[in-house]
Amino acid sequence: MEFSAEELTRIRSEFPIVEQCLFFNHAGTSPLPRSTARAIQQWADDAAQFGKQKYAQWRSTVEATRGQCAALLDCDAEEVAFVKNTTHGLLIVASAIDWQPGDNIVSAQYEFPANVYPWKALASQGVQLWQAEERDYRFSVESIAEKIDERTRLVTLSFVEFSTGFRHNLRAIGDLCAARNILFCVDGIQGLGVIPISVRECHVDFLAADGHKWLLSPEATGMLYCRKERLNQLRPTAYLGWHGMTRPDDYLDYDQVPAPSARRFEEGSLNTMGIHALHASLEFLMQIGIERIYRQILAVTGHLMQQLAEKGYEVISSRVPEERSGIVVCRTRNAGAAEVYKHLLGQNIITAARREMLRISPHFYNSIEDIDRLIAALPG
Numbered sequence: 001m002e003f004s005a006e007e008l009t010r011i012r013s014e015f016p017i018v019e020q021c022l023f024f025n026h027a028g029t030s031p032l033p034r035s036t037a038r039a040i041q042q043w044a045d046d047a048a049q050f051g052k053q054k055y056a057q058w059r060s061t062v063e064a065t066r067g068q069c070a071a072l073l074d075c076d077a078e079e080v081a082f083v084k085n086t087t088h089g090l091l092i093v094a095s096a097i098d099w100q101p102g103d104n105i106v107s108a109q110y111e112f113p114a115n116v117y118p119w120k121a122l123a124s125q126g127v128q129l130w131q132a133e134e135r136d137y138r139f140s141v142e143s144i145a146e147k148i149d150e151r152t153r154l155v156t157l158s159f160v161e162f163s164t165g166f167r168h169n170l171r172a173i174g175d176l177c178a179a180r181n182i183l184f185c186v187d188g189i190q191g192l193g194v195i196p197i198s199v200r201e202c203h204v205d206f207l208a209a210d211g212h213k214w215l216l217s218p219e220a221t222g223m224l225y226c227r228k229e230r231l232n233q234l235r236p237t238a239y240l241g242w243h244g245m246t247r248p249d250d251y252l253d254y255d256q257v258p259a260p261s262a263r264r265f266e267e268g269s270l271n272t273m274g275i276h277a278l279h280a281s282l283e284f285l286m287q288i289g290i291e292r293i294y295r296q297i298l299a300v301t302g303h304l305m306q307q308l309a310e311k312g313y314e315v316i317s318s319r320v321p322e323e324r325s326g327i328v329v330c331r332t333r334n335a336g337a338a339e340v341y342k343h344l345l346g347q348n349i350i351t352a353a354r355r356e357m358l359r360i361s362p363h364f365y366n367s368i369e370d371i372d373r374l375i376a377a378l379p380g
Contacts, residue, residue, distance in 0.1 A: 001296065001299050001300075001368070002292050002293075002295040002296040002299060002364075003296055003364075006170065006352045010187070011288070011364070011365050012365050012367070013096070014033040014034050014035060014284065014365070015031060016031070016034065016212070016364050017041065017042055018258050018365070019030035020284050021349065022347070022348065022373060023301040023350045023366075024321050024349065024351050024360045024361055024362050024370075024374065025317055025350045025352050025359075025361055026191060026194075026213060026214055026326060026349055026361045026363045027214075027326070027327050027352065028178060028213070028352055029168070029213065029219065029254040030212060030213055030214065030216050030217075030275070030363065031216075032218070032281075033216055033280075033284055033341045034283065035280045035281075035284050036216060036217060036277050036284070038279040038280070039213050039276045039277050039278075039279065039280035040218070040276065041109060042276070043058075043260070043272070043273045043277075044107075046289060047106060051178075052212065053374060055108060056333060058276070060250070060277065061272075061276055061279055061320050062082070062270060062272060063077075064084070065082075065275050065276075065278055065282065066080050067219050068278075068279065068282040068283070068286065069223045069225075069282070071286065071311070072193075072197075072282065072290070073192075073197060073198075073207065073225050074197070074199055075199050075200060075227075076228065076262075078261035078262060078263075079225055079226055079227060079261070079262050079264055080223055080225055081223070081224045081226070081262040081264075082221075082222065082223060082266055082270050082271070082275060083208065083222040083223065083265065083266075084222055084271070085114075085210045085219070085220055085222045086114045086115075086187055086188075086189050086208045086209055086222060086275070087114040087117075087208075088208075088224075088278035089206075089207075089208025089222055089223070089224035089265075090114060090115060090118045090156075090185070090187065090208050091118045091239075092224060092228075092237060093119070093185055093206045093208070093224075094118040095239065096234035096235055096236075096237045097153065097154065097183070097235075098233075099126075099127050099153065100126075101125065101126030101127075102151050102153055103126070103127045103128075103152075103153045104128040104129070104130055104149070104151050104152050104153065105119045105127065105128070105129050105130065105152070105154045105155070105160060106130050106131075106132065106144060106147040106148055106151065106154075106155045106156075106253075107119065107129060107130070107132070107157060108131055108134070108139050108144070108153055108157055108158075108161070108168075108251070109131045109132065109134045110161065110164075111131070111157075111187070112158065112162045112189075112354070114187060114189075114192050114378050115156055115158060115187040116129075119156065128242050130147045130152075131147075132144050132146065132147050132316065134164075135277060135352070136320070137164045137166060137317070137329075138166045138318055138323060139157075139161075139166065139168060139175065140154075140298070141169055141172045141173055144157070144173055144176070146198060146379075147181065147362065148176075148180065151180050152180075152187055153182065153183060153275070154182060154183040154184070155164075155183070155184050155185070156179050156184075156185040156186070156189070157170075157171065157173065157186060157295050158185055158187040158188075158189075158190060159187065159189075159191030159192070159195070159197065159207075160190035160191045160326075160327060161190070162190050162197070162313040162327070162354070163329065163354040163355045163357075163359070164316060164317060164327070164355075164357075165208060165317040165318070165325045165326070165328055165329055165359075166317070166318055166322070166323055166325070167191065167195065167318075167322070167323050167324060167325045170197070170202040170204065171201060171202045171203075173202075174201075174204055175203060176204030177205075183205045183206070183230070183325075184202075184204050184205050184206075185204075185205060185206040185207070185208075185282075185320070186206070186207040186208075187207075187208060187209070188207045188208065188298040189209040189210055189213055189214075190206075190213065190325065190326075190327065191216070191362060192209045192215055193214035193215040193216065193290070193293070194214040194290070194293055194297055194364070195218070195294050195297075195307050195324045195326075196290045196291055196294060197228070197292070199225055203252075204225070205226070205227045205230050206224070206225060206226070206227070207224070207225040208222065208223070208224050208225075209222060210224055211220055211274075211277075211278045211281065212220040215282065216281040216284070216325060216363075217274070217279055217281045218274050218277050220271055220274055221271065221274040221277060221278040224225045225262070225264065226263055226265070227232070228261075228262075231260070231261070231264070234295055236258065236269075239260050239265060239267045240258065240264070240267060241264045241266075241267025242267075242269050243257055243263075243269065243270070243374050244259055244263060244264040244265060245257070245258060245259060245269050246258070246259050246260070247266075253327050256351060263367060267310050272346045283344060289366070292364075293364040296364040297325075297362070297363070297364055297372035298321070298324060300362050300366055300367075300368065300371060301324065301325075301326065303368055303371050304360060304362065304371045305317065305328055307372070308330050308378075309377045311333075311375060311378060311380065312333055312334065312380075313331065313333060313358075314330060314331040315317060315329075315330050316329045316330055316331060316357055322367075326361050326362065327359060327360075327361045328359075328360045329354065329357045329358065329359050330357060330358050330360070330362070331357055331358075332357075332363075332379070334379070335379055336353075336356065337354075337355045337358045338355075340378065340379060341353040341358065343377075343379060344374070344377055346376070347376055347377050349373075351374075351375055360374070361379045
């Protein structure tokens, strides 16, 4: 285990949820740490007592959070925009590319719909969406490459597949895209906060994610990364607004040009309360260290997969180290996944059912003892 017993006890004290239930659905919507809840309360108190008089301070926190997001992604702060959610970020990308009839997009089967509908909607422009087929609940780089042809403009994949926990080889796929001058877009929501990533090293052009899963923040605290070399290749979109202009406070100058950074995608007023929460969550996670969090997750999920197998459950998620994530999926015994989910819920154990399989997604504060209690509660 990455953390000593004493350190894990301190970490768990940040999560009131551990006093209420066994929570294993961080791939859904995560509980907030105490520090994040305090940040929301502080913002609300300031808004109630001072109104907009604290706005300069709020802006400072927004820019500090932008810097945290950049550090998390290994990019420059000017390449990060705040968006409402993952879908919002992907819609911005889909609407800004100068598509031509006959272009195609390559993705994968069973993607979360946030990474499907923005691309399917381009059919009206003559753009097709091709999806690589899942084989044994995983996708090889070759299976993605097989779908690419001379009219492929963009490859879009999840960092981690939400229904199986399979982690794509972003570096290899990014190399493939870079070599063929194909844009590479990533839905990062199931990996950020638990798996280290470098968008630079992986040749990622765009990445969108929300904060309410592994980043331990409220919903609607999203981020969009756009590689700076791509900014001026994107056309103005329907999402262009006053806040994305070069001088957003110059309200009556209607002839401005978009900001020379990803901020051009921030069309209107930001969710400053949510960004304050994201700031607190990122500070907490990054003080511990994403590398350490990942090693802890590997230890916890490794124990989980071993115990599931010993109890006779079929573990679907890959056990190959570079394909693993915080999500473990298994086939249940003698009952459907929905029934097992309800059985566990009745014992105050929170999981999820996806594609007729049980999905278990612990975070770094979950202990081996938590896993053992889950295993004991599973139907034999």
